[in-house]
Amino acid sequence: MQGGAQGGDMQARQADPSKTVAQVRDEGLGEGDKPDYFSTKATIVYLKPDNLAYPACPNEGCNKKVIEENGQWRCEKCDTVFGEPSYRYIFTVAVGDHTGQMWVQCFNEIGEQIFGRPAREMVALQMADENQFQKVVRDSMFQTYNFRCRARAEVFNDVRRMRYTANRLSSIDYVKEAANLSGLIDAYSN
Ligand SMILES: [Zn+2]
Known part of the structure; x- marks a missing residue:
């Protein structure tokens, strides 16, 4: 899976411009040769x-999806x-403001912030108590951050579409x- 996709984004500058959802689209962020940050x-x-989550290789820095085999888990890369x-974690959320909505892809660190617990706990909770799991999911919605x-156009099956990925999440400092x-x-x- 795309665990490595976040590495290069760490250099993203501190002062990314603040945009509304409509501005992100109207200004064509991510449509150039390089990704845009906002x-x-x-x-x-x-x-x-x-x-919400996938079973990943526990080797440090690998993060590839592992495959279950005879009660064990195999990483093909390692x-x-x-x-x-x-x-x-890997999942997509719809986020919105007064100007519109867009889909944003979230990886592990973002999921930990949104759900307030590591992915393995969410996976275990879903297996142990579906109602409680659904409640945690509901409670994580309608939060503002x-x-x-990062915006970047991707071509998939000859269709070009914009992909927005959350690199960091912070609470609103009121x-x-x-x-x-x-x-x-x-x-x-x-
Ligand atoms: Zn591995």
Whole structure:
């Protein structure tokens, strides 16, 4: 799977421009040769509860999907068999603001923030208590975050489509937001 996709994004600059969902589309972010980075303040409006995580190779830095074989798990890349896989999140959420909605792909670190627990706990919870699992999924919706994202066009089966990937998630700092707002108000009233 795409566990390695996040590595190169770590150099993304701190001050990515803040965009609304409509601006991300209208400005064609990600349509150039290189990916674009942006921040957006958006609310999780939908999250598909199945297939949140995949069984991954526990070898450090591998993260490939492992295949169950005779009660054990094999990583074809490492050519190694494990008793237990290490689960990692991979899922897509619909996020929205007042201008629109878009799908954003989330990997392991983002999932840990959204659900407040590691992927293996979510997988175990789903097997042990479906109702409680559904509740955790519901509770994770309608939360608003600052999403730092990467936009890049991808071609799949000859169809070109934009892929947005969340690189970082941060809670909204309401104190700072209020200070920014009052700064804006001051700027207009002077
Ligand atoms: Zn491996």
